Amino acid sequence: MSIVGLEKNTGKTECLKYVLDNLPVESKRIAVTSIGIDGETVDQVTRTQKPEISLRQGMYFGTSEMHYRQRRLVSELIDVSDETTSLGRVVTAKALTGGKILLSGPSSSNSLRRWMRDMRRHDIDLVIIDGALSRLSSASPAVSQSLILATGAAYSANLTTLVSKTAHVVDLVNLELTSERNINTLMPLEKGVWFIDKSGELKELDAVTSLSRDIHFEGMDDCETLYVAGALVDGFLEKVRKNKSLRQVELVVRDFTKIFVAPQQFRLFIKAGGRISVLQRSKLIAVTVNPTSPSGYVLDSDTLCDRLSEAIGLPVYDLLKNNR
Amino acid sequence: MLDELELQSGFARRWLLDSPMMSRDEEIAAAYDELRRFNRFIGQVEKTYIDTLLFKLQGLKDIRTTIKNLKHGATLDDIELFEVKHLAILAADVSKLLAQHDMSGVVEIPPVDEVIDILDPDGMRIATFYIYDSYCAQLKDLRVQMRQNPGQQDELLLQAGELEEGVRRDLSTRLSPLATNIENALVALARIDVLMAKALQMNRLGLTFPALSHDGTSHYKAMFHPQVKEALKKHGRDFQPVDISYGKEPTLITGANMGGKTVVLKTLTLCQYLFQFGFGIPAASATIAVRDEIHFCIGDEQSVEKGLSSFAAEMKNIDAVIKASRENKKMLALIDEPARTTNPTEGAALVTALLGVLAGKDMSLIMTTHYDIDPRGARCLRVKGFENGEMDYRLEEVQNGEVPHEALNIAQSLGIDPEWIDRARELLMNPPANKENDKH
Structure with missing residues (x-):
């Protein structure tokens, strides 16, 4: 499970703390790590600001060598991996007492996946990933099965804007899975734009990515499924919407992290009857809010929770308020 | 061929790349004797047994820096002590696996029992490590207090930290004379990885x-x-x-x-x-x-x-x-x-x-x-x-x-433009008059 914040100061760390404090550590094996932003610059720049996480006895954790040496708990080393970060190799350990630790795990999705694969040896029931700041990609279904989204006044201080921007992200996360047949056909295709016609035949479009400017949808009258393996962007979506022969087409993307489309453009597409689905989906468990922005502006917590919950059809929590 | 070699550990690869080319008969004969033993061995044992051995070798890590620190009398930290213990247990496991099939003497793995005993005071035989309670009674007390009074954790950790450092110093002193053994075990495991990969490659490629x-x-x-x-x-x-x-x-x-x-x-x-x-x-x-x-x-x-x-x-x-x-x-x-x-x-x-x-x-x-x-x-x-x-x-x-003189026939068989080939053929039959064409 990933925990991601839509902006700094949206309460991602509070959320992680809440989750770790409330999990049944006696009956489940829980491991926690974090993913640094690719290139790791932020970890290095903000390493002093990075908050310490309180672990409970029995929890497993993955962090860098440097942060392991600074730990404030007693722990047993389980593994020293080949994955390196700017703060040294990623080490895995088990907390033998409760206490505090700085988390700095694998620095890319791929190395995170490898780390999680290695964790299988230790019969871990749940891995919790402290996602990178404002990087939804760390919550990709390729890495985690479920996620918690942290949003708040730091993302937008205007209540209506905040609700609609957050609802857009939630809409993307909740996009439906495409058919099993499509999943089997399209999953191996990692680049390019492809379509499946009515007879079920798979064809590749000449344009290399959806970013290409000169995409022409020709000879696609009997196209049923249009698949964008890479990023889906505004221009491409607009072209699909404006093309009459593609009205009934099901547009498929790999997962929600591949969609880089403005909320307005996305809404226009859906309004025009367009359908977007995904090959991989993660389950959105909850949304948490921090009504206070770093500039000191405070939204009304109850109104925010109610309005957002109404817009996304999911429970919304203000963890600080509930904890108070 | 090197890329096709299915080595289990990055260290074995590095070790192989660093080894010099052999240029003495005896050296090469000895190398092939070893390989022959491994080749016979993989032909005799079950695939699951080979898989177990290969899986073990995947755990081999390059800990030469740690060994160097140990040799120089430095106090190893927890991560380094973990590395040494991990290697020692791996060496013992691989030794045991090979001994089951009478392969012990082929590549000599030096004894590491003493290393394991030092780093495994409770005799758990698991490749994990921390400064165990049994190293120091006082440390054990402090940790019990920590669990009972989380509020005083920071202060207790500070006291425990000094005791832990003392244990690390002591462990490093005891391990230091064994550094050469540890180093030889590291190289032996790399050699076993290489020999297994070579033997499997021989079968795969004929x-x-x-x-x-x-x-x-x-x-x-x-x-x-x-x-x-x-x-x-x-x-x-x-x-x-x-x-x-x-x-x-x-x-x-x-x-x-x-x-x-x-x-x-x-x-x-x-x-x-x-x-x-x-x-x-x-x-x-x-x-x-x-x-x-x-x-x-x-x-x-x-x-x-x-x-x-x-x-x-x-x-x-x-x-x-x-x-x-x-x-x-x-x-x-x-x-x-x-x-x-x-x-x-x-x-x-x-x-x-x-x-x-x-x-x-x-x-x-x-x-x-x-x-x-x-x-x-x-x-x-x-x-x-x-x-x-x-x-x-x-x-x-x-x-x-x-x-x-088959160039023209071959070109023709490739479907090259006939005008070009025909002209060339003509030139060979009737060389231009102004050019001398004899050879000695």
Whole structure:
């Protein structure tokens, strides 16, 4: 499970703390790590600001060598991996007492996946990933099965804007899975734009990515499924919407992290009857809010929770308020 | 071949890349004896057993820095102590696995029990580590207090930290005299990884154990190039194996274009290196002579960075061969179409002269050429060539170095523009009057 914040100061760390404090550590094996932003610059720049996480006895954790040496708990080393970060190799350990630790795990999705694969040896029931700041990609279904989204006044201080921007992200996360047949056909295709016609035949479009400017949808009258393996962007979506022969087409993307489309453009597409689905989906468990922005502006917590919950059809929590 | 070697650990790869080429008979014979043992071993045991061993070897890590610290009397930290314990348990596990099949003595793994005892005071035999409670009663008390009074944790941790450091100092002092054993265990495991990978590669690619030649001659039966064979297989075609022998007499290979001359040279070079690094040899059988140096000169490499044209780069390479030949080194030189990029008159002169310069030296020279040259003093091999629309890649010994004139037929079979080919054919039949065409 990933925990991601839509902006700094949206309460991602509070959320992680809440989750770790409330999990049944006696009956489940829980491991926690974090993913640094690719290139790791932020970890290095903000390493002093990075908050310490309180672990409970029995929890497993993955962090860098440097942060392991600074730990404030007693722990047993389980593994020293080949994955390196700017703060040294990623080490895995088990907390033998409760206490505090700085988390700095694998620095890319791929190395995170490898780390999680290695964790299988230790019969871990749940891995919790402290996602990178404002990087939804760390919550990709390729890495985690479920996620918690942290949003708040730091993302937008205007209540209506905040609700609609957050609802857009939630809409993307909740996009439906495409058919099993499509999943089997399209999953191996990692680049390019492809379509499946009515007879079920798979064809590749000449344009290399959806970013290409000169995409022409020709000879696609009997196209049923249009698949964008890479990023889906505004221009491409607009072209699909404006093309009459593609009205009934099901547009498929790999997962929600591949969609880089403005909320307005996305809404226009859906309004025009367009359908977007995904090959991989993660389950959105909850949304948490921090009504206070770093500039000191405070939204009304109850109104925010109610309005957002109404817009996304999911429970919304203000963890600080509930904890108070 | 190195890339195709399925090594389990990155350290084994590094160790292999750092090992020098063997150039003594006994060394190579010993290496193949070891490999033979492993080859027999993987043929005898269950696949699950091999998988278990390979899986274990995946855990091998390069901890040379830690060992160096230990040797210098430094106090190791928890991560370093973990590494040492992890390696020691791995070495003990692998030793045990190999002993089950009477493989203990093949690669000697030094005893590491003492290391494990030091780092595993509770006798758990698990490759995890922390400063265990049983190292220090006082430490144990502090930790109990920590669990009971989380509020005082920071202060208690501070006190515990000093005690832990004392334990680390003590452990490092006790481990220090064992550092050489630990280092040897590390290398032994890397060697086992390499030997397992070589043995498995022999089976996968159909490689053979070579015999050592003591008279300076080398002989191959049904030699093949593994990568070319694999590539052909993908296109549904078979690689035609080649028989070849050579000794101190220079060997000249002639033959049609596309006759596989370059592949022969590349395969011979590959085989020589594989031999001197103790790998299986791609042939049905092979007897190979050890060389001090191997020189492979292929004409089409340009050295752009040095600002050399392909001709200049080639001349420099061959020059290095001549210089080395004067130092009386036992050498194998394989030269592909020397002077190919220059005009035929000077080219042929350069090649004939090269043959003269290198003849009689304590070396094996194998050279391909398209030029009609005087082959005196050399053994001549020719690719059988183009027959009934098919290429026969085998080599046959011929009495003179006369080069076959098959370029036009081959070009035609490739479907090259007929006007071009026909005009060329006409020119051969009726040479232009103004040009002298004889040769001596």
